[in-house]
Amino acid sequence: MRYLPLDAADRALMLARVGVSHIDEIFADIPADKRLNGLLDIPTRKSEIEVDRILSSLAGRNVAAGSVPFFLGAGAYRHHVPASVDHLIQRSEFLTSYTPYQPEIAQGTLQVLFEFQTQVAALTGMEVANASMYDGSTACGEAMLMAHRLTRRNKAVLSGGLHSQYADVAATLASMAGDKIVRLPPDIKASEDLAAAIDENTSCVIVQSPDFFGNPRDLAPIKAAAEAKGALLIAVFTEAVSLGALRSPGEMGADIVVGEGQSIGNALNFGGPYVGLFATHLKYARQMPGRLAGETVDADGRRSFVLTLSTREQHIRREKATSNICTNSGLCALAFSIHMSLLGQTGLQRLARVNHANSVALADRLAEIKGVEIVNQYFFNEFTIRTPRVAEELIEALAKRGIIGGLPVSRLLPDAGLDDLIVVAGTETNSDEDRAAFAAVLTQCLSV
Amino acid sequence: MLNNQGRPTRSGETSSAAAATFTGNRALDMEEALIFETGRLDATGVDIDEPPPFASRLGAHARKSEIGLPGLSEPEAVRHYVRLSRKNYSIDAGLYPLGSCTMKHNPRLNEKMARLPGFADIHPLQPTSTVQGALRLIDDLARTLMAMAGMPAIAMSPKAGAHGELCGMMAIKAAIEARGEGATRNVVLVPESAHGTNPATAALIGFSVRSVPTGADGIVDPAAVKAALGPEVAAIMLTNPNTCGLFEREIAAIAEAVHEAGAFFYCDGANFNAIMGKTRPGDLGVDAMHINLHKTFSTPHGGGGPGAGPVVLSKALAPFAPVPYVVIHGDMLRLVEHRQDSQAFGRMTAFNGQMGMFVRALSFILSHGADGLKQAAEDAVLSANYIRVCLNDLMSSPYGDRPCMHEALFDDRWLKETGLTTLDFAKAMIDEGYHPMTVYFPLVVHGAMLIEPTESESKASLDLFVMTLRDLAHSALGGERERFTAAPRLAPRRRLDETRAARQPVLKWTKPAPA
Numbered sequence: 032m033r034y035l036p037l038d039a040a041d042r043a044l045m046l047a048r049v050g051v052s053h054i055d056e057i058f059a060d061i062p063a064d065k066r067l068n069g070l071l072d073i074p075t076r077k078s079e080i081e082v083d084r085i086l087s088s089l090a091g092r093n094v095a096a097g098s099v100p101f102f103l104g105a106g107a108y109r110h111h112v113p114a115s116v117d118h119l120i121q122r123s124e125f126l127t128s129y130t131p132y133q134p135e136i137a138q139g140t141l142q143v144l145f146e147f148q149t150q151v152a153a154l155t156g157m158e159v160a161n162a163s164m165y166d167g168s169t170a171c172g173e174a175m176l177m178a179h180r181l182t183r184r185n186k187a188v189l190s191g192g193l194h195s196q197y198a199d200v201a202a203t204l205a206s207m208a209g210d211k212i213v214r215l216p217p218d219i220k221a222s223e224d225l226a227a228a229i230d231e232n233t234s235c236v237i238v239q240s241p242d243f244f245g246n247p248r249d250l251a252p253i254k255a256a257a258e259a260k261g262a263l264l265i266a267v268f269t270e271a272v273s274l275g276a277l278r279s280p281g282e283m284g285a286d287i288v289v290g291e292g293q294s295i296g297n298a299l300n301f302g303g304p305y306v307g308l309f310a311t312h313l314k315y316a317r318q319m320p321g322r323l324a325g326e327t328v329d330a331d332g333r334r335s336f337v338l339t340l341s342t343r344e345q346h347i348r349r350e351k352a353t354s355n356i357c358t359n360s361g362l363c364a365l366a367f368s369i370h371m372s373l374l375g376q377t378g379l380q381r382l383a384r385v386n387h388a389n390s391v392a393l394a395d396r397l398a399e400i401k402g403v404e405i406v407n408q409y410f411f412n413e414f415t416i417r418t419p420r421v422a423e424e425l426i427e428a429l430a431k432r433g434i435i436g437g438l439p440v441s442r443l444l445p446d447a448g449l450d451d452l453i454v455v456a457g458t459e460t461n462s463d464e465d466r467a468a469f470a471a472v473l474t475q476c477l478s479v
Numbered sequence: 480m481l482n483n484q485g486r487p488t489r490s491g492e493t494s495s496a497a498a499a500t501f502t503g504n505r506a507l508d509m510e511e512a513l514i515f516e517t518g519r520l521d522a523t524g525v526d527i528d529e530p531p532p533f534a535s536r537l538g539a540h541a542r543k544s545e546i547g548l549p550g551l552s553e554p555e556a557v558r559h560y561v562r563l564s565r566k567n568y569s570i571d572a573g574l575y576p577l578g579s580c581t582m583k584h585n586p587r588l589n590e591k592m593a594r595l596p597g598f599a600d601i602h603p604l605q606p607t608s609t610v611q612g613a614l615r616l617i618d619d620l621a622r623t624l625m626a627m628a629g630m631p632a633i634a635m636s637p638k639a640g641a642h643g644e645l646c647g648m649m650a651i652k653a654a655i656e657a658r659g660e661g662a663t664r665n666v667v668l669v670p671e672s673a674h675g676t677n678p679a680t681a682a683l684i685g686f687s688v689r690s691v692p693t694g695a696d697g698i699v700d701p702a703a704v705k706a707a708l709g710p711e712v713a714a715i716m717l718t719n720p721n722t723c724g725l726f727e728r729e730i731a732a733i734a735e736a737v738h739e740a741g742a743f744f745y746c747d748g749a750n751f752n753a754i755m756g757k758t759r760p761g762d763l764g765v766d767a768m769h770i771n772l773h774k775t776f777s778t779p780h781g782g783g784g785p786g787a788g789p790v791v792l793s794k795a796l797a798p799f800a801p802v803p804y805v806v807i808h809g810d811m812l813r814l815v816e817h818r819q820d821s822q823a824f825g826r827m828t829a830f831n832g833q834m835g836m837f838v839r840a841l842s843f844i845l846s847h848g849a850d851g852l853k854q855a856a857e858d859a860v861l862s863a864n865y866i867r868v869c870l871n872d873l874m875s876s877p878y879g880d881r882p883c884m885h886e887a888l889f890d891d892r893w894l895k896e897t898g899l900t901t902l903d904f905a906k907a908m909i910d911e912g913y914h915p916m917t918v919y920f921p922l923v924v925h926g927a928m929l930i931e932p933t934e935s936e937s938k939a940s941l942d943l944f945v946m947t948l949r950d951l952a953h954s955a956l957g958g959e960r961e962r963f964t965a966a967p968r969l970a971p972r973r974r975l976d977e978t979r980a981a982r983q984p985v986l987k988w989t990k991p992a993p994a
Contacts, residue, residue: 035935045861045938057864133568138563159986303603304833350679373550373551375551387530389530
């Protein structure tokens with residue numbers, strides 16, 4: 032077996048040194064009637080060629096986003112990632128190291144995390160960010176729990192513009208922990224009255240911007256309403272590139288900002304691995320979940336970085352920890368950080384402008400199609416359209432003609448009576464030809 | 480020694496690294512500034528053309544403030560990250576014996592497979608008709624993991640081990656609530672030797688934690704479990720093989736007692752590497768167990784993730800598995816994304832779990848096959864025992880000469896006379912070119928040193944490791960304190976002031992005030 036260096040002679044020598052004649056003597060603690068005699072009921076070993084063939088065949092049965100005109104977002108976005116990013120994250124020293132528990136020989140990872148935290152804090156307009164969470168949805172759930180701890184209340188108010196799967200994750204956590212959730216109905220035009228839902232028992236109000244339907248939200252009035260009742264504002268984003276074009280959640284008063292970082296540096300990967308971003312005020316740092324890298328000095332006085340404030344964490348505090356999170360998304364955070372270092376604010380803002388321009392161009396084109404209505408007044412790189420046909424059928428029909436045309440809202444919200452809505456995203460990866468093809472095929476599908 | 484006439488190879492006058500340099504660099508070990516100190520706000524390493532003029536649809540939401548993030552050209556960025564990378568130890572560079580972490584070789588085939596556009600460049604919400612291969616892969620991996628565990632159901636979406644624990648405990652809570660015992664069964668038993676994630680997970684969803692002592696022989700005594708059980712107990716969370724590196728040989732009796740008391744058996748599968756193909760958790764009475772794909776199946780650790788933590792479930796817990804899951808519908812695979820009228824307890828995460836890790840894990844499993852996985856478990860266990868017997872005349876083992884599973888545990892009794900600590904010993908290993916073992920864990924063993932070599936080491940590598948540790952041990956016992964208390968001396972950094980980091984936290988770079 033190509034991955035196992037020991038051979039039969041080595042094993043015999045080692046068994047002798049251990050003082051047993053057969054490997055199974057070492058496994059003697061497994062009760063005899065519980066041992067597996069013979070092999071597991073799965074195939075035996077395969078060569079690289081065979082494995083490559085099997086997996087390539089499965090991969091070949093999927094329509095890769097890059098192979099078709101592609102306009103799907105809804106929480107995961109197709110962006111161009113510079114080739115150097117994927118090369119650098121595959122450096123052995125980043126790819127095959129563990130969580131940096133021995134800082135003297137992990138300064139590479141630790142400095143990256145410190146830089147990542149600085150980037151996320153700047154991008155969100157917050158004072159402090161952690162070293163990443165699993166993804167945006169779990170970061171959102173953890174933010175809710177943190178707000179409960181900070182306010183000693185247990186009711187969260189969820190905007191109807193929050194990605195429904197994020198809301199489902201929060202609702203699952205809440206139902207298990209015995210906390211309360213107020214979930215506002217889907218809000219396609221950002222017209223809900225969040226303030227009315229906040230009361231003295233509310234720990235936090237969770238608002239996504241741009242929301243699931245693509246509307247940027249002004250968080251300032253929501254913050255004021257929350258603050259008046261002693262509740263915290265949790266701002267969520269699913270498209271990190273939007274922060275290059277829109278007012279940051281921090282400047283609108285958010286207390287905790289969480290989001291999905293996949294857009295920057297990371298591929299679509301069918302939903303994971305992604306990277307959750309988590310930022311807040313410095314005064315709340317000791318209530319944050321997750322790892323934090325901090326600056327210090329070594330015995331020679333040289334600047335160094337180390338995991339810190341770990342008395343919040345499960346390996347020290349056990350059942351009193353702020354979260355159970357351990358392994359997070361280190362390598363995806365690295366990819367995010369490298370891509371962000373390449374972009375800088377100049378590149379990010381330009382990238383955001385191109386995304387916005389492409390989406391405006393797409394919206395203008397689709398609006399010309401008879402029966403199609405653009406729902407949004409404002410949007411960044413994603414908007415909602417209303418169509419005269421059942422959206423799910425339409426998306427399926429488009430797919431048959433080689434266009435991935437967006438998300439039928441009913442897929443995520445099957446019982447909301449929103450069967451005619453599609454959420455459509457346009458990024459820098461779309462060309463004029465893509466948009467023309469989309470418009471042409473959509474026109475065809477609507478005219479049959 | 481290419482040419483010992485023209486190019487003398489003898490060492491210079493001084494052999495130590497003490498000499499100061501102008502740059503602070505030491506040859507290949509280079510100091511590297513933060514990007515915020517070298518980058519420029521107007522620089523970018525990505526060529527993007529400005530879009531043609533258009534009418535913005537951002538309204539008053541448009542950003543007016545500066546972000547404050549510098550950019551780097553591609554050569555600068557590449558150099559920055561390459562230099563930083565060289566300050567990291569890695570499994571590719573050397574033995575990485577972190578107990579409980581299973582730092583085994585990361586086959587590059589797995590990386591190549593995960594990057595196929597048909598896996599890496601597909602969106603989680605594409606029409607399922609366009610991702611049949613992806614759903615098939617998830618289903619194939621799910622079936623393989625169930626076969627390995629001997630269990631009838633699985634939840635694939637958890638994103639890491641601790642997330643898998645949370646998923647398993649939520650399934651248990653849902654099952655208990657479905658029985659109408661939600662209000663009364665609210666205690667979870669956790670052995671003292673457990674990973675910190677176990678009690679943290681239980682507490683996160685409102686269980687209170689009751690500690691179960693670890694016996695003098697390093698395993699949990701069924702009598703202690705029975706004494707702790709009662710109608711208020713929802714579950715036990717037991718790691719097997721446990722964190723002392725031992726197989727819980729009374730596991731069947733524990734499972735029986737737990738089930739008799741109406742509670743569930745959660746098994747922390749962090750150490751599954753030792754027993755894959757040797758026994759099946761389902762046969763041991765386990766109701767739920769997460770499998771760390773980033774440990775057992777070597778999807779790389781990446782400096783702290785991403786991981787993946789699918790959870791196998793017993794028949795009793797199967798109905799409560801969260802969405803999403805894959806179902807076969809004729810010759811099509813479908814994704815069930817909503818609970819509808821089912822008993823599914825909810826959702827762990829947006830989308831479909833760690834697909835990138837699924838591809839790598841399946842690639843690893845296919846490569847090994849049933850025969851290779853069993854051999855891997857045996858080699859991992861044999862290697863740990865080899866290390867154990869090669870060191871136990873010098874270093875003290877808390878549980879005597881018992882064979883261990885895939886990790887060998889020592890304590891610090893043998894260091895007592897030297898005045899040195901486990902930490903000192905660990906740091907001296909760094910100077911010898913090794914990553915230290917896991918230290919001070921499990922908590923039940925004083926000054927614990929937990930060594931997990933995995934199956935990836937050759938005999939020569941194990942022998943050199945053993946010789947190095949023996950040399951260090953002799954040195955410690957011989958009173959050479961300096962080798963330990965000053966260590967590491969040769970790493971990119973010497974010991975860090977961790978107290979300062981925690982007392983005066985500096986968690987991001989801030990622009991220094993002008994002098």
